Structures are given as C-alpha cells and as structure tokens.
Amino acid sequence: MGRGRVRLKTPGQTGSLSALSVLAGAAAAGPDPWHGRARLLGNGAGCVSLTDYCERPLSSGAETMAPPQGPRAPLEFGGPMGAAALMLLLPATVFHLLLAARSGPARLLGPPASLPGLGALWNPRALLLWLAWLGLQTALYLLPARKVAKGLELKDKSRLRYPINGFQALVLTALLVGLGMSAGLPLGALPEMLLPLAFVATLTAFIFSLFLYLKAQVAPVSALAPGGNSGNPIYDFFLGRELNPRICSFDFKYFCELRPGLIGWVLINLALLVKEAELRGSPSLAMWLVNGFQLLYVGDALWHEEAVLTTMDITHDGFGFMLAFGDIAWVPFTYSLQAQFLLHHPQPLGLPMAAIICLINAIGYYIFRGANSQKNTFRKNPSDPRVAGLETISTATGRQLLVSGWWGMVRHPNYLGDLIMALAWSLPCGVSHLLPYFYLLYFTALLVHREARDERQCLQKYGLAWQEYCRRVPYRIMPYIY
Numbered sequence: 399m400g401r402g403r404v405r406l407k408t409p410g411q412t413g414s415l416s417a418l419s420v421l422a423g424a425a426a427a428g429p430d431p432w433h434g435r436a437r438l439l440g441n442g443a444g445c446v447s448l449t450d451y452c453e454r455p456l457s458s459g460a461e462t463m464a465p466p467q468g469p470r471a472p473l474e475f476g477g478p479m480g481a482a483a484l485m486l487l488l489p490a491t492v493f494h495l496l497l498a499a500r501s502g503p504a505r506l507l508g509p510p511a512s513l514p515g516l517g518a519l520w521n522p523r524a525l526l527l528w529l530a531w532l533g534l535q536t537a538l539y540l541l542p543a544r545k546v547a548k549g550l551e552l553k554d555k556s557r558l559r560y561p562i563n564g565f566q567a568l569v570l571t572a573l574l575v576g577l578g579m580s581a582g583l584p585l586g587a588l589p590e591m592l593l594p595l596a597f598v599a600t601l602t603a604f605i606f607s608l609f610l611y612l613k614a615q616v617a618p619v620s621a622l623a624p625g626g627n628s629g630n631p632i633y634d635f636f637l638g639r640e641l642n643p644r645i646c647s648f649d650f651k652y653f654c655e656l657r658p659g660l661i662g663w664v665l666i667n668l669a670l671l672v673k674e675a676e677l678r679g680s681p682s683l684a685m686w687l688v689n690g691f692q693l694l695y696v697g698d699a700l701w702h703e704e705a706v707l708t709t710m711d712i713t714h715d716g717f718g719f720m721l722a723f724g725d726i727a728w729v730p731f732t733y734s735l736q737a738q739f740l741l742h743h744p745q746p747l748g749l750p751m752a753a754i755i756c757l758i759n760a761i762g763y764y765i766f767r768g769a770n771s772q773k774n775t776f777r778k779n780p781s782d783p784r785v786a787g788l789e790t791i792s793t794a795t796g797r798q799l800l801v802s803g804w805w806g807m808v809r810h811p812n813y814l815g816d817l818i819m820a821l822a823w824s825l826p827c828g829v830s831h832l833l834p835y836f837y838l839l840y841f842t843a844l845l846v847h848r849e850a851r852d853e854r855q856c857l858q859k860y861g862l863a864w865q866e867y868c869r870r871v872p873y874r875i876m877p878y879i880y
C-alpha cells in the first residue's frame with residue numbers, strides 16, 4: 399500500500415517545522431508556521447489525508463523526511479524576519495525570567511521591576527567559569543565510553559558513531575563538585591552569577607552558531623540538513639545548515655544536546671538549594687522536591703542517552719542558533735526557573751501536599767519511562783518477550799507500529815508523562831504566582847507542536863499504515879481531550 403503515488407499540496411519543507419515555531423507563531427510575520435499542522439486535521443482521527451499531502455512515491459523511511467529546499471520553498475518561522483525576531487525574543491525571554499524570578503512581584507507577564515545595566519550582565523569571572531564548565535564537559539565527553547553507539551543511516555549511507563558516557567559525565571561532575579565543596583568551593587555564590595552566566599552563554603551561542611554557519615560553507619552537500627539551506631544567511635544561521643557538524647569524532651550537536659545544558663541545569667538547581675540552606679538554615683521541602691524531580695529527569699535522559707540518537711533533533715534538524723541556544727542557554731537558565739523562584743519566594747509545603755506532588759511526579763515518570771522504554775525495546779527487537787505480545791500494524795517499510803500497550807492509549811504517551819511531570823515540578827511553588835508555571839506552558843506548546851511535526855514525518859514514512867494507526871488510536875497526547 400505504501401508504494402502508491404500520492405500528491406503533495408504544498409511544496410517545500412513539509413517535514414521540518416521545528417521546536418521554535420511554537421514561539422515564532424507569536425513573533426513572526428509571514429507564512430503561518432502552524433500551517434502544516436492545520437493540514438494534519440484532515441480526518442476524524444486528526445490525521446492528514448494522504449492524497450491531500452504528498453506527491454512522491456512512499457518509500458523506505460530513511461530517505462523520506464528531506465524534501466529538497468528549493469529557493470522558492472516556503473520558509474518556517476516567518477522566514478528571515480521571523481528568525482531575526484526570534485533571535486532577539488528568545489534571549490530576552492531568558493533574561494526576563496531570570497529578573498522576574500528574583501523580583502518581588504515575580505510577574506511572568508509585564509515588565510520586570512528593574513532593568514540591569516551592562517555592569518550586571520558582564521562579569522569576567524562568569525566568562526572564566528563558563529569556559530571552565532564547557533572545558534570540563536568536553537573533557538568528560540572525550541573520556542573512554544562504556545559503549546559506542548551507531549546513529550541512523552545518513553544520506554551517504556554511512557552511520558556516525560557516538561560515545562555513550564553521559565551518565566558517567568554526570569556522576570564524575572557530581573564527584574568533582576562534591577570534592578570542590580568539601581575543599582571550600584562556594585557553590586552558594588553561583589545564584590548571584592546567573593545573570594552574567596546567562597549573558598556569556600547567550601554570547602557563546604551566537605559566536606558558536608556563526609562558526610557552525612561558516613563551517614557548513616565547506617561541508618559536502620550530503621552533510622547538509624533538509625531545512626536551513628535556503629540561501630538566506632539570517633534564516634540559515636538560525637535554523638542550522640549542517641546536520642551533524644563534527645571535528646574529527648567530536649559531534650557538536652550530540653554534545654550540546656545532553657551535556658553542558660542538562661548537567662548545568664541540575665548544577666544550578668543544587669547551587670540554589672545550597673544558597674537557600676545558607677540563607678534559611680536548611681533547604682525547604684519545596685526546594686528538595688524540585689531538585690529531586692529534575693535530577694531524576696536529567697539522570698534518566700543521560701542513562702538512556704542512546705535514545706536521543708533517534709530524535710528528530712539529531713536525525714533531521716540542522717545545528718544552528720535555534721538548537722545551540724536552546725541547548726546551552728535556554729535549558730539551564732529557564733528550566734531551573736522553579737528553583738530560582740523558590741530561593742526568592744519561599745513557599746510553605748506540608749507533608750500531605752508534598753506526598754500528592756510526589757505521586758503526580760511518579761505517575762508522570764511511570765508513563766514517560768514506560769512508553770519510551772516500550773518503544774525502544776520494540777524498535778531494537780520486536781520479538782523481545784516484554785513487547786512480543788503487543789498488537790501491531792505492519793507498514794510498507796517493513797517496520798511495525800505498536801497499536802496496544804502505551805502506544806495504543808494515545809499516539810504520544812511519552813509526551814503525556816512528560817507533561818504530568820512538568821506539572822509536578824511547578825506545584826511545589828504554590829499557586830500564588832504564574833511564573834513557576836512558565837515551563838509547563840512553554841512545554842505544552844513545544845510538545846503540541848513537536849507532535850504535529852512528528853505526525854507529518856510519520857505520515858510521509860508510513861503512509862496509509864499511519865492513517866490506520868490514527869484511526870485506531872484517535873487521541874494524540876491526552877485521552878479523550880486531545
């Protein structure tokens with residue numbers, strides 16, 4: 399069934415809308431970045447009609463996601479203007495959140511109580527600290543790994559190799575920080591440096607993206623990503639031109655996605671906890687919960703590091719400002735917002751409420767991990783006894799789709815679990831302010847958009863089999879709601 403010819407209504411990058419177009423919708427002038435998603439709402443099950451959408455023979459999954467980007471292909475994010483606006487808006491959001499968290503009113507919307515001068519942003523010690531951090535994580539990345547995994551097959555039929563030592567990097571970082579603290583390292587001073595640190599991280603993202611853009615000029619065509627090669631420098635700088643930029647075996651995108659930002663996030667959380675203990679005698683229960691939940695999340699991501707090799711960020715998106723900034727600045731400085739808020743706005747939390755919040759996080763994690771592991775086990779070995787009994791749909795590519803178990807409940811059960819955890823991370827901050835719920839709001843938008851984008855790619859890969867899956871499992875993320 400997947401070999402039939404089907405028609406593509408819109409030329410261009412139908413499969414490459416990316417995380418940021420969530421925000422682009424608000425910021426960008428020009429074509430609506432959600433347009434692809436609107437088309438997904440073609441039938442009762444929320445799937446596009448195949449005949450409405452493609453004009454290529456459906457073939458093996460490996461080569462389907464990359465429609466060529468001609469010079470007149472519609473651009474994402476409102477094109478160069480939207481990309482430029484986002485490059486201002488995203489860093490501004492990071493600084494707004496950092497300032498709001500420490501201000502009395504802690505308003506998510508509206509201007510911060512006071513604006514910092516350049517003196518508050520620029521600090522040579524922050525620059526040194528940041529460079530030392532990047533150097534440490536690079537050194538840990540280069541240490542011998544317990545395993546070397548192969549990525550998916552590339553356009554030139556090669557497969558890149560990736561070290562699996564992220565969890566080891568987390569443990570070694572924890573040991574070094576512990577040793578440092580026992581030798582007098584003032585970790586509690588870190589929260590005071592968040593603003594200048596975010597500033598150098600943002601500067602690094604700009605400079606690094608420029609390097610990546612220039613590096614792509616000499617990369618072979620087969621190394622370029624499906625999007626991000628429009629010929630417009632602003633747009634391509636933002637989206638990223640090269641798919642897997644490397645120097646020797648050092649893979650910049652893989653390194654940035656999991657190391658400096660994710661580990662930096664839990665280190666910032668820990669510093670906020672230490673600072674709270676210095677200020678108030680001991681860390682609050684709310685601070686413990688936020689630290690514990692987010693450490694579990696980061697530890698889990700690094701433990702299952704290999705799974706990131708099949709995400710669209712690695713297999714589909716170029717590496718440009720969007721991901722570079724997202725990985726090294728956005729993640730550590732905005733994902734730690736709840737702990738930042740708690741340091742400046744202590745919240746009373748009783749044991750019964752804490753127990754309920756722990757239960758919510760446990761339910762979220764159970765769904766998130768159960769769904770991700772079930773799919774990973776199935777993809778590695780469909781005859782594994784843990785998944786062999788599940789009902790499946792065959793596709794023309796030879797791969798199968800799970801249609802019972804977690805993946806028979808909704809089409810993205812892992813997103814549902816992730817969102818439930820996001821709620822549990824905000825609840826310890828009480829309900830007096832909207833600010834600590836920023837992550838939940840942003841993440842809902844990100845995942846709704848990511849889901850639509852993934853559906854588009856799956857429809858291209860699996861054709862009618864995907865439509866059948868949508869018919870059998872009509873809800874996307876939340877049963878009976880969405």
Ligand SMILES: NC(=O)C1=CN([C@@H]2O[C@H](COP(=O)(O)OP(=O)(O)OC[C@H]3O[C@@H](n4cnc5c(N)ncnc54)[C@H](OP(=O)(O)O)[C@@H]3O)[C@@H](O)[C@H]2O)C=CC1
Pocket residue numbers: 459708709710766770773777797798799800801805809810812813816848852855856867
């Ligand atoms: N905290 C954060 O900021 C973020 C967290 N995340 C989390 O990262 C994790 C990875 O997410 P993401 O990369 O978006 O996507 P998923 O892990 O959901 O992977 C989607 C892929 O799974 C496969 N698939 C879909 N349905 C089925 C099925 N029924 N049976 C078998 N395979 C199926 C398809 O690929 P194929 O068929 O090719 O295998 C599809 O492309 C998620 O848990 C997400 O919540 C993601 C983004 C940001």
Ligand SMILES: CC(C)CCC[C@@H](C)[C@H]1CC=C2C3=C(CC[C@@]21C)[C@@]1(C)CC[C@H](O)C[C@@H]1CC3
Pocket residue numbers: 417418421488655656695698699706709711720721723724725728729
């Ligand atoms: C700057 C923007 C608004 C958006 C940037 C998006 C990035 C922050 C995210 C894109 C995909 C991500 C993934 C993760 C972290 C956030 C980013 C980098 C995980 C590593 C989080 C832990 C999960 O277990 C796996 C995720 C893979 C995708």
